[in-house]
Amino acid sequence: MRELREQSGIVVGHLVDTSFFTVIVYSRETKRFATTPVPYRRPAAGEEVGEVRCGTCGAELLLRVRSVAETKRIRKRHLTVALAGLALSAAAAVFGSLVYLPLAEPLGKIVLLAFLAGLPVVGIAGWLWWKEDGVRLHSAGVSTDRTHWRLDGALPYRAAP
Ligand SMILES: [Zn+2]
Numbered sequence: 001m002r003e004l005r006e007q008s009g010i011v012v013g014h015l016v017d018t019s020f021f022t023v024i025v026y027s028r029e030t031k032r033f034a035t036t037p038v039p040y041r042r043p044a045a046g047e048e049v050g051e052v053r054c055g056t057c058g059a060e061l062l063l064r065v066r067s068v069a070e071t072k073r074i075r076k077r078h079l080t081v082a083l084a085g086l087a088l089s090a091a092a093a094v095f096g097s098l099v100y101l102p103l104a105e106p107l108g109k110i111v112l113l114a115f116l117a118g119l120p121v122v123g124i125a126g127w128l129w130w131k132e133d134g135v136r137l138h139s140a141g142v143s144t145d146r147t148h149w150r151l152d153g154a155l156p157y158r159a160a161p
Pocket of ligand 1: 055
């Protein structure tokens, strides 16, 4: 989990080209980016949206930065959801192991579904909890920007409205 600094920076990537390397059924996509480091400072409270410029083409992008307290609050929310999913799966596993539940019975199906539904919730919410840094890059327009990406985050993503 990344430490939440008052002042830090992200890396904005401007997509230069995409090439494909294909051998029969195997295909690998290679994207090349020109990068611009973009510094930010977190607000004391709440969130702030600021304009940033791509260092390659000068396009305007938006950067939404949340305060440390606000980011911690959102991390806590993800953690709560992850723990609820874990509790659901654990409760279903314990209940299913103590009581004989044939799958033909509705209760057996419900317990199995509760067990299976809890696991992805734990995975996704837990991952979001671990990776949340309270900083998002957005496009300034209405549609998804195909050229500008945030590259330093948990997963590279395109700037969307
Ligand atoms: Zn650009």
